[in-house]
Amino acid sequence: MTSRNQKPDHKIFGVPQERSGSVLTWNRHSLRASERGYTLVALLAVMTLMTLFALAAAPNILQQAQREREKEAIFRGEEVADAIRIYYGVQARTRGQGEPALPTSIDDLLQGVAIPGRTKKLQVLRASAARDPLSSTGEWKFVRPHSAAMADFVRRVMLYSENLRPTTYDPQLQLQEPFMAPPVLPVGGLQGSISGGDDILDRSTGPFIGVSSRSKKNAVITYYGIDQHNQWVFTPLFR
Secondary structure: OOOOOOOOOHHHHOOOHHHHHHHHHHHHHHHHHHHHHHHHHHHHHHHHHHHHHHHHHHHHHHHHHHHHHHHHHHHHHHHHHHHHHHHHHHHHHHOOOOOOOOOOOHHHHHHOEOOOOOOOOEOOOOOHHHOOOOOOOOOOEEEOOOOHHHHHHHHHHHHHOOOOOOOOOOHHHHHHHHHHOOOOOOOOOOOOOOOOOOOHHHHOOOOOOEEEOOOOOEEEEEEOOEEEHHHOEEOOOOO
8 A cells, every 4th residue: 555645656557657758748749730730820821911912002002103203204304395495495596597496306405505605515405304214115206396296285285274275485486386386276175186196297307396205005193184195295385
């Protein structure tokens, strides 16, 4: 017999000490494997939620990126328009009667204009503004005087401003505006009048009075109410 203070021997109950230890070890391994399984499931759940959040945010991120490119395109396009205005003003005063005063290439603006009495040309356009951030080629499309692209732009701006024809505040360009921009009467909307500016005059060589993007994508923001990139015209005639 054993006393009350003595611990019972496991062998008396037919439970060998070694077998009891192996059962305990197996239970510990099983518990750890179960914990690892729960951890993996929780990790997969978190990754799934993060993926769903990323997919939901992706369109907004892409839209914001396009918005920033469009803002940059408008900023650069208006720089080109201002460069054309300065170029025309200088050339109109220094060239002979009948000689073209408008630029014929983007290099004309990048090289600057010579001013009588000065040895250094007046720089009118920075290099980065000579690139279109919206088109794949990076090249602006030239808008010729009296072209369909110019007529369409005037019509759209007039509709945006409640049939008020836009004009320039430059006195030299005001005199030449009738010879550069066709008269437009926007009655009854735009149906049957919009060509997108892809006519023969737009593709010909010669002087240009503005530039537009070659991208035909829909815009996130609008420019004078116009929501398509290639219909934005940046010209000194309407500033």
